[in-house]
Amino acid sequence: MIAKATAKGKSFQGIVNYLFKGRLAQRGQQEKQAKVLCASPDLELPYNHEDEVGISRLIKNFTQQTKHHKGYQPDRAYVGHHILSFSQDDIRLLNPEDVNAIVEQYIQDSGLQDTQYIAVSHEDTD
Numbered sequence: 001m002i003a004k005a006t007a008k009g010k011s012f013q014g015i016v017n018y019l020f021k022g023r024l025a026q027r028g029q030q031e032k033q034a035k036v037l038c039a040s041p042d043l044e045l046p047y048n049h050e051d052e053v054g055i056s057r058l059i060k061n062f063t064q065q066t067k068h069h070k071g072y073q074p075d076r077a078y079v080g081h082h083i084l085s086f087s088q089d090d091i092r093l094l095n096p097e098d099v100n101a102i103v104e105q106y107i108q109d110s111g112l113q114d115t116q117y118i119a120v121s122h123e124d125t126d
Helices: 012-021 052-067 088-093 096-109
Strands: 002-005 035-039 082-085 118-121
Touching: 012 052, 012 118, 035 096, 082 096, 096 118
Parallel strands: none
Antiparallel strands: 002 082, 035 118
């Protein structure tokens, strides 16, 4: 497994749309096969990767919560993006419960448990 924290972003809309729909025009929702693995309990999650209303609601949840943050500054970056990448060999050995446990442990070890988070799996790359 490889873990990587990318540079902070400013747009929840951008990251949530990327997670569920992808960035490239030729990459559609069906191909990305986004699935929610786990999330903080205070988020309203979309039913699936095709739930446009749910995806919009999730973006709104993240944005509203951020604006209630003590010391909120509109120009500050509040969006984080961490990537956990498993090799095909790893995935063959892990069941979905194992992957969820690894994600939850990563969230704890990274100190993210007190923030809003969502973990989404993709199956569009090796």
